[in-house]
Amino acid sequence: MSAPTSPGPLPDLTRPDVGAALFSTWSVGTPERQRAAVDAITAAWDSRPWPAPELLSYNLYEGTDGDTLMHHSQWADEAAYHAFFRTQRQQRNDAIDAAVPDIKRLGLAYYRHYRGFQAPAAAQGATADPGLFVVVEIDFNDPDPQVRRSWVDLVIEALEREPDPGLLSADFHLIADGERHLSTDRARVLNYARWTDVEAYEAALAADGPRGGGSSAWDRVLDFPARVSASSRSYRFRRSFVRPSAS
Numbered sequence: 001m002s003a004p005t006s007p008g009p010l011p012d013l014t015r016p017d018v019g020a021a022l023f024s025t026w027s028v029g030t031p032e033r034q035r036a037a038v039d040a041i042t043a044a045w046d047s048r049p050w051p052a053p054e055l056l057s058y059n060l061y062e063g064t065d066g067d068t069l070m071h072h073s074q075w076a077d078e079a080a081y082h083a084f085f086r087t088q089r090q091q092r093n094d095a096i097d098a099a100v101p102d103i104k105r106l107g108l109a110y111y112r113h114y115r116g117f118q119a120p121a122a123a124q125g126a127t128a129d130p131g132l133f134v135v136v137e138i139d140f141n142d143p144d145p146q147v148r149r150s151w152v153d154l155v156i157e158a159l160e161r162e163p164d165p166g167l168l169s170a171d172f173h174l175i176a177d178g179e180r181h182l183s184t185d186r187a188r189v190l191n192y193a194r195w196t197d198v199e200a201y202e203a204a205l206a207a208d209g210p211r212g213g214g215s216s217a218w219d220r221v222l223d224f225p226a227r228v229s230a231s232s233r234s235y236r237f238r239r240s241f242v243r244p245s246a247s
Helices: 031-046 078-087 089-099 145-161 178-182 198-206 216-222
Strands: 020-027 055-063 068-075 104-118 132-140 167-175 187-195 227-242
Touching: 020 078, 031 055, 031 068, 031 089, 031 227, 055 078, 068 078, 068 227, 078 089, 104 145, 104 187, 132 145, 132 198, 145 167, 145 187, 145 216, 187 198
Parallel strands: none
Antiparallel strands: 020 068, 020 104, 055 068, 055 227, 104 167, 132 187, 132 227, 167 187
């Protein structure tokens, strides 16, 4: 039996050369089909040349729900993705669909990184491998980007005052065009959070929460007037594909 393939490095969400961060979700139905889809995606990408120099990384995550896969790609600009979509994307998807039929592709949206938070230990250079990734989508009823930036600023202020011991980092992205991607005039923030493990995240959910501690910083986050809804999914990292180094 051959040795297992390395999953590859985790993406750097703060790298300055990323002009478009793309997130999409697939529904495949069962844990067995999740694993088969990861294998099919790996084969489709490993067997083909790197599609474009503007693609910096492509990262694959398996949902803890036993159904979903999340795709996160980092592009130098949105136009380069559209060129890939027109000329190369369907060939890869056809190969994946031949191995795992009836995948439901639930949509794709473009984001730009705004700000990130690192746990104090990580900010001082300590490293820990995340055991869980949680992606939270927060919707707002005001399309003004400054509204979302103000909310993210409040969240980071609250995290800096009261960091959760299990949270390693949180990176906040603003959707590039909410009307195009959400079919509504709402706007969205995507929080990509790295946690030490499932237990730490579940403990944070089960706790009384920051409001119970009387934190005015968290009160301002939770009572922010334009924030209308939030939803989350949790994942485990499965594979990254990184642009080859120039020879």
